[in-house]
Amino acid sequence: MSELESRIVKSIYPRKSYGLDRQNRFLWFSPEWGRESLAAHGVEFSREKYVGHNFFDFLSGPEAKLVYQALFQVLRRRPGPGLKLTLRCDRMDAKSILILDLQSHEHEELVVSLDYVLIDPYELNSAVPQDWAAPLRMCSWCQDIFAEDSKEWLPIERALGDMFVLQQLPIPSFTHTCCTRCVKIIRGKAHAYPGS
Amino acid sequence: MHILVVDDDQVMVELLQYFLEEEGISVTTANSPPEAMNRLQHEAVDLVLSDLVMPDGGGCRLIESIHKVQPLLPVIVMSGYGSQDFNYPREQTQGFWQKGGDINSLISLVKRAI
Numbered sequence: 554m555s556e557l558e559s560r561i562v563k564s565i566y567p568r569k570s571y572g573l574d575r576q577n578r579f580l581w582f583s584p585e586w587g588r589e590s591l592a593a594h595g596v597e598f599s600r601e602k603y604v605g606h607n608f609f610d611f612l613s614g615p616e617a618k619l620v621y622q623a624l625f626q627v628l629r630r631r632p633g634p635g636l637k638l639t640l641r642c643d644r645m646d647a648k649s650i651l652i653l654d655l656q657s658h659e660h661e662e663l664v665v666s667l668d669y670v671l672i673d674p675y676e677l678n679s680a681v682p683q684d685w686a687a688p689l690r691m692c693s694w695c696q697d698i699f700a701e702d703s704k705e706w707l708p709i710e711r712a713l714g715d716m717f718v719l720q721q722l723p724i725p726s727f728t729h730t731c732c733t734r735c736v737k738i739i740r741g742k743a744h745a746y747p748g749s
Numbered sequence: 750m751h752i753l754v755v756d757d758d759q760v761m762v763e764l765l766q767y768f769l770e771e772e773g774i775s776v777t778t779a780n781s782p783p784e785a786m787n788r789l790q791h792e793a794v795d796l797v798l799s800d801l802v803m804p805d806g807g808g809c810r811l812i813e814s815i816h817k818v819q820p821l822l823p824v825i826v827m828s829g830y831g832s833q834d835f836n837y838p839r840e841q842t843q844g845f846w847q848k849g850g851d852i853n854s855l856i857s858l859v860k861r862a863i
Contacts, residue, residue: 615834622831690758693829693849728802729829729848730758739852740767 566593568668571603575661577625579603619727623696623709624655625663632657636710692732694739699732706732750863751775751792755785755799755811756827761848765798768852769859782811789819795863796843798855801828801835809837816841823862827855 569585582600590598603611612618628636635656654666690699691709698712699705731739752769756762757780766776777792779785782803788794797815801808808826815822816838823843828835832845843862846855 615830618834619830691829693761693847696849726802727829728758729800730760731764736760736764739764 566669568666570664570666573608573625573663573665575629577608577663578605579608580662616726619691620709620713623691627696627709628655628657628663629661638710638713688726688728690730691727692735693729694731694735697732697734699730706734750796751777751794752859753777753779753785753788753792753794753797753799755779755782755797755803755808757781757800757803761800765852765855768856772856774859782807782814785811786814786818789815789822794822796823796825796859798825798827798846798859801826801837802830809835812838812841825855825858825862 566589567585569589570583571586572580574580582598582603586600587598590596609618609621612621624636624638635654637652637654639650639652650670652668652670656664656666658664687701689712691697692699692706696709697706698709700707700712750773752774754762754765754769754776755778756765759780762778762780766778769776777788777794779788782799785797785799789797797811799808799811803811808828812824812826815824824841825844825846826832826837826842827846827848829848831847844858846858
């Protein structure tokens with residue numbers, strides 16, 4: 554359990570999930586979405602508003618899109634135990650932490666499970682002492698992120714999890730580069746590129 | 750064929766320079782829009798390949814600046830973000846390449862634009 558998870562105040566809603574197809578279109582929603590909608594807003598959850606539509610059409614801000622695109626790319630490229638990370642969520646009704654569990658299934662389908670949890674905002678602020686004035690360096694090919702403090706490339710889920718990066722306001726910007734490992738791989742494939 | 754590659758990330762600049770030169774294209778590089786404009790004043794180039802997200806005004810301002818002084822000079826833009834995430838003057842560019850994509854497609858884009 555992470556330091557953050559150990560300081561969670563309480564869960565707001567039951568854990569819920571949705572599935573995405575390989576084009577990132579919503580496939581299904583777990584029943585908890587309907588229960589939450591009724592309990593929180595007094596209205597039925599409208600699945601038809603989402604099913605068949607692209608996940609990214611419902612995100613705002615290039616940084617958030619970039620992070621999810623990178624996570625999805627990593628998941629589809631590396632099926633296995635999945636990814637788990639905590640993100641800041643600035644919902645209209647409650648500032649909270651979103652704990653995401655992402656799993657890759659057959660045919661590049663993804664299952665995203667999420668918990669919204671409340672955390673004391675003062676606790677949150679004290680948990681993120683870093684200054685993100687400088688953009689984070691992301692490898693455009695493997696999506697690893699360069700950790701300036703340890704001077705190493707980290708897998709995105711570890712980098713974001715370790716840095717609590719998305720719990721900051723504003724979300725830091727990213728600059729795109731090529732990590733040392735991918736430089737070697739890509740340059741090694743030079744003969745396979747045009748002209749050959 | 751002579752290309753100006755503009756990116757604030759030196760690793761990207763060197764990587765792109767390597768592949769373009771493999772294709773027999775000569776490359777000049779710049780790490781910022783002001784440096785790029787300075788290069789354009791002193792060198793004749795056939796195309797500009799520029800990152801969109803950079804300090805000093807970024808790629809969008811660079812496109813506008815180039816358009817004012819050399820309106821016929823082809824410009825290809827690139828970014829790690831998606832093209833739909835930017836409001837850049839598309840009519841003044843000859844294509845978009847997403848970083849992390851196939852470098853083959855970038856080379857094709859460059860050759861088509863010139």
